[in-house]
Amino acid sequence: MNKTHTINISGIIFHIDENAYESLKGYLNTIRSYxxxxxxxxxxxxxxxxxxxxxxxxxxxxxxQVVLMADVDHMIAIMGNPEVFKNEDGFEPDSNYKETSSxxxxxxxxxxxxxxxxxxxxxxxxxxxxxxxxxxxPIWIRLAFAVSFFFFGSGLLFYIILWLVIPKARTTAxxxxxxxxxxxxxxxxxxxxxxxxxxxxxxxxxxNSPNFNANKSRFRNVIASAVDLxxxxxxxxxxxxxxxxxxxxxFFGIVFLLALLSSIFGNxxxxxxxDAGISSIDFKDVLIKxxxxxxxxxxxxxxxxxxxxxxxxMFIYKGVKLLFNIKVNNKWLNIATTLLWxxxxxxxxxxxxxxxHEFKQKSVIKEKFVIPTPTANxxxxxxxxxxxxxGEDDEEYDDEDVHxxxxxxxIFVNNEKGLNFYMPVIDVQRSKTDxxxxxxxxxxxxxxxxxAIKRAEAISYSYMVKDSIVILNPKFDVPETEKWRxxxxxxxxxxxxxxxxxxNQKIRPLMYDIDNITNTFDGDxxxxxxxxxxxxxxxxxxxxxxxxxxxxxxxxxASADDEENDF
Amino acid sequence: MNIENNKAQMxxxxxxxxxxxxxxDGDAYPSEIIVRMKDAKLLxxxxxxxxxxxxxxxxxxLSYRWEESTSGPPRKxxxxxxxxxxxLKELKSTWDDLVDAVNKTTKNIxx
Numbered sequence: 001m002n003k004t005h006t007i008n009i010s011g012i013i014f015h016i017d018e019n020a021y022e023s024l025k026g027y028l029n030t031i032r033s034y035x036x037x038x039x040x041x042x043x044x045x046x047x048x049x050x051x052x053x054x055x056x057x058x059x060x061x062x063x064x065q066v067v068l069m070a071d072v073d074h075m076i077a078i079m080g081n082p083e084v085f086k087n088e089d090g091f092e093p094d095s096n097y098k099e100t101s102s103x104x105x106x107x108x109x110x111x112x113x114x115x116x117x118x119x120x121x122x123x124x125x126x127x128x129x130x131x132x133x134x135x136x137x138p139i140w141i142r143l144a145f146a147v148s149f150f151f152f153g154s155g156l157l158f159y160i161i162l163w164l165v166i167p168k169a170r171t172t173a174x175x176x177x178x179x180x181x182x183x184x185x186x187x188x189x190x191x192x193x194x195x196x197x198x199x200x201x202x203x204x205x206x207x208n209s210p211n212f213n214a215n216k217s218r219f220r221n222v223i224a225s226a227v228d229l230x231x232x233x234x235x236x237x238x239x240x241x242x243x244x245x246x247x248x249x250x251f252f253g254i255v256f257l258l259a260l261l262s263s264i265f266g267n268x269x270x271x272x273x274x275d276a277g278i279s280s281i282d283f284k285d286v287l288i289k290x291x292x293x294x295x296x297x298x299x300x301x302x303x304x305x306x307x308x309x310x311x312x313x314m315f316i317y318k319g320v321k322l323l324f325n326i327k328v329n330n331k332w333l334n335i336a337t338t339l340l341w342x343x344x345x346x347x348x349x350x351x352x353x354x355x356x357h358e359f360k361q362k363s364v365i366k367e368k369f370v371i372p373t374p375t376a377n378x379x380x381x382x383x384x385x386x387x388x389x390x391g392e393d394d395e396e397y398d399d400e401d402v403h404x405x406x407x408x409x410x411i412f413v414n415n416e417k418g419l420n421f422y423m424p425v426i427d428v429q430r431s432k433t434d435x436x437x438x439x440x441x442x443x444x445x446x447x448x449x450x451x452a453i454k455r456a457e458a459i460s461y462s463y464m465v466k467d468s469i470v471i472l473n474p475k476f477d478v479p480e481t482e483k484w485r486x487x488x489x490x491x492x493x494x495x496x497x498x499x500x501x502x503x504n505q506k507i508r509p510l511m512y513d514i515d516n517i518t519n520t521f522d523g524d525x526x527x528x529x530x531x532x533x534x535x536x537x538x539x540x541x542x543x544x545x546x547x548x549x550x551x552x553x554x555x556x557x558a559s560a561d562d563e564e565n566d567f
Numbered sequence: 568m569n570i571e572n573n574k575a576q577m578x579x580x581x582x583x584x585x586x587x588x589x590x591x592d593g594d595a596y597p598s599e600i601i602v603r604m605k606d607a608k609l610l611x612x613x614x615x616x617x618x619x620x621x622x623x624x625x626x627x628x629l630s631y632r633w634e635e636s637t638s639g640p641p642r643k644x645x646x647x648x649x650x651x652x653x654x655l656k657e658l659k660s661t662w663d664d665l666v667d668a669v670n671k672t673t674k675n676i677x678x
Contacts, residue, residue, distance in 0.1 A: 010639075011640060031614070038618070040625060044621050047617045050639070050641075050642075051597065054598075054639030054642075056639075080613060081614075082614065
């Protein structure tokens with residue numbers, strides 16, 4: 001006794017005997033491959049299937065409920081072989097047609113394709129389609145998607161892409177193609193072997209064909225078969241190659257999408273891991289510090305998602321197409337994504353334009369203090385006692401329970417209070433009077449001059465002078481609610497002629513391109529005593545001048561006097 | 568020279584003409600069309616008809632409506648459109664001219 005299958009043709013359920021099922025499957029596949037390049041392929045297939053259903057309905061009754069081989073043969077006799085179609089209608093069969101039909105008849109190996117299963121769907125039938133393709137229970141795929149929906153909706157986006165790219169199984173032939181064999185080592189080996197046999201057969205057929213012997217130019221024919229064989233091989237490798245590319249696009253696309261979505265909608269940020277522990281800049285805090293209103297943040301997020309996210313989504317879309325060898329070209333989808341992307345670009349320009357206004361005006365506040373000349377005529381610059389920097393280039397340091405990162409944007413990160421601390425820079429210039437002077441220059445930007453001044457005034461900076469020691473705070477503060485508008489503090493130590501200054505090692509991160517006659521780098525100036533001479537700052541105890549690295553000469557361009565205003 | 572191939576080529580040209588002619592007698596669904604065509608030994612199998620009907624419909628010569636069937640899925644009943652009727656008239660006069668011409672040139676052949 002034979003196994004029976006249950007199939008749905010044009011909405012009517014049939015029980016069909018196993019042999020008859022294989023035969024029907026092969027027949028429909030052959031017709032399909034014959035019409036597949038025609039625009040009305042779907043319609044023709046639907047019509048033909050409706051007629052097949054009608055023929056089968058007429059052949060079954062209460063006594064005989066199963067469609068048998070004889071019924072399929074009867075149906076094929078009525079409908080005719082696709083070979084005959086070729087002779088009787090105007091359709092030109094595509095070049096692959098003969099090959100496909102001959103391989104189909106030689107081996108009942110039907111091509112497996114991915115489709116969405118409209119008969120077993122929750123949303124779009126994507127999961128059940130994938131389940132059929134890989135011979136998996138769709139419930140697990142549904143579960144995986146349901147879980148991924150919670151990863152910032154990335155699963156939902158991926159689902160929508162698959163929905164768009166995978167065609168729905170409309171005809172019975174497609175529904176049959178949808179059901180694949182279980183993928184395991186054996187089936188892979190089997191399909192490889194079949195592929196190799198097929199190539200071998202083709203080769204033999206070409207060599208042994210009557211044409212070949214009849215033709216006098218044998219040599220040419222051998223070349224032709226070799227070229228043909230090579231083309232087939234390249235085609236085979238090409239398929240594998242495109243699948244790998246497709247997989248790469250999908251995989252990296254999803255990783256990138258997750259990163260993007262999590263930074264836009266989640267709390268991820270810049271994370272730095274060092275000896276001092278793990279510290280992070282919360283992306284949300286950066287946005288709040290930078291943008292004016294929550295609406296602006298939302299606008300910026302949407303813009304970022306559209307401008308960066310859409311191309312990523314398109315990469316995934318292309319990847320899925322390559323991976324499953326789906327040849328669809330959705331014109332409207334392309335137009336819609338292009339329009340959305342341009343809309344995102346417009347939003348970005350709008351956000352950037354409104355933000356650039358915020359940095360239009362600049363205000364500078366200068367405060368000058370005269371330092372009583374210390375007894376030793378030397379000023380020692382240092383940071384508060386107990387303050388310790390960690391690291392060298394990307395300086396980090398711990399201040400009791402607060403952890404900081406110092407980076408080249410001079411932003412201090414405080415895990416508890418957010419981004420509220422900023423780093424001043426120190427310069428040394430010649431004093432025009434006979435006494436040491438300390439200048440604190442606070443500056444900020446803003447939409448209007450007034451706003452910028454207000455912000456500059458809100459900057460608080462503290463230092464302490466104890467006879468010959470100047471304690472400089474390594475950070476300045478702005479009110480917690482203040483936006484980040486390029487607030488800066490510059491400290492200029494003015495040294496009178498003949499007097500000296502000493503840089504403690506710990507002040508190094510604050511030093512910024514201090515001019516001296518030997519062009520010594522800031523890093524090499526520390527732990528030395530420097531005296532202001534007529535030519536400029538000169539090292540007293542550096543020993544051999546040549547032992548020091550030279551600064552690049554272009555650095556000298558900025559003169560000491562300009563520096564105050566240039567700030 | 569393959570005689571079967573030649574016959575098929577000849578049939579191919581007049582097939583669409585005949586489908587339109589059958590439908591000029593009244594609306595029909597593919598199986599009915601096929602019966603008429605088979606009687607005239609024009610078509611052997613039904614499968615051929617579907618792509619042709621679809622193409623004629625897409626060209627605007629035919630339209631169709633759905634009708635419920637007692638034995639199976641709903642049926643597509645095809646009908647000539649005004650464009651189709653006009654087209655058929657032109658084909659008919661071309662055909663008549665052609666038949667005349669062919670008869671005149673081939674009357675020397677004894678069957």
